[in-house]
Amino acid sequence: MNVMNDSPRRKELTRQAAQLFVQAGFDRTTVRMLAQEMGIKSGSLFHHFRDKQEILTAVIEEGTQNALIIAKAALDQCDNSAEARLQAMARAHLETLLTDRNAHVVALYEWRRLDPEARDHLSHLRDAYEALWEAVIDDALAAGLIHGDRFLVARFVMGALNWTVRWYDPAGPRSPDDLAHELIAMITHRSA
Amino acid sequence: MNVMNDSPRRKELTRQAAQLFVQAGFDRTTVRMLAQEMGIKSGSLFHHFRDKQEILTAVIEEGTQNALIIAKAALDQCDNSAEARLQAMARAHLETLLTDRNAHVVALYEWRRLDPEARDHLSHLRDAYEALWEAVIDDALAAGLIHGDRFLVARFVMGALNWTVRWYDPAGPRSPDDLAHELIAMITHRSA
DNA sequence: GATTTACACTAGCGCTTGCTTGGTTGACCC
């Protein structure tokens, strides 16, 4: 009835929960459904999580932290040019969105189901991620690669990317790399 | 316990339901909450709607139909140039998104709560709307205003626009017109 | 060998949910 560490067991349970949250939505996923998917009884679930809310928080936290790590790594490894960084960031974003898909779909759709404290905590993580984007976009603006208001450009780009979870089919002909390329081509102003 | 016409009373009830769906989400909005907002008792609600699902369907249908009407009107009234049509379409999209906001937020967030038949019916409406976008984008491609894959460009643009419901503040300094302008400027390839 | 710990179980409490039933009201109609 307590314990809130981050054991490997808990990580696995979190991953399974994410899957169900995507399929049915948070509110329609019952603790009994979660328990069954995890191979335990509903009562045992509360040994690992304080309450159902905490499962949602764990799912979103995991996904956002991964995104942050991957984006930072991508920026570290790429060329220093504004265009390369823009490209790397877009590709990293799409890759997390598609490999770690469940967690991100949950983060996008079920954010409002978080209670205020969890939302406050997680929005700091999200802000850290968006700060990466704004830095990259500032560089691109300074390099004359794109034009416009940095706030608006950042939000338009992230909107276009996040929206992909609604229509992108990983089994289709387009790779995440293709998408990133196409998007960057669309917004950069060179001779084309 | 029956009746499913589209009386003016039902229209008004639908509008009020949309508001609650936005505030609390579909699943957390109880029929008792809906009834109270409407000034009736929960049982009476089922005189106007077959079940709770039908209220959701009504909300989304109303919003999508309005968007279609407004977009068509905007295209009829604007210049015939590819750029003017692109601009008009983006502005119309943002205006519906912001004036008829409740219904659209519900459509974006609660789409997956629709049962299969309703989803099938409504996706035809949505397809009709998206077809307008693809026609406009085809024109813009043909005019050399933008470059790239028509499918991808359409989805990127709609993603950027739809995402605005997450961050746009109507009380802020930017008008829908500003947003439309900035977005079009970002994706069109002229000398800038 | 005794104690603790981690994890799971059974059983069910208290509450809310969507929806139904059977009946009342007042406006309109011939």
Next chain:
DNA sequence: GGGTCAACCAAGCAAGCGCTAGTGTAAATC
């Protein structure tokens, strides 16, 4: 002035919900 009908109400049912209490047990720790 009896009949019709949309609109509403009071009362409550059956099901499902999140969560708790108390117990069992095998492995780890002392």
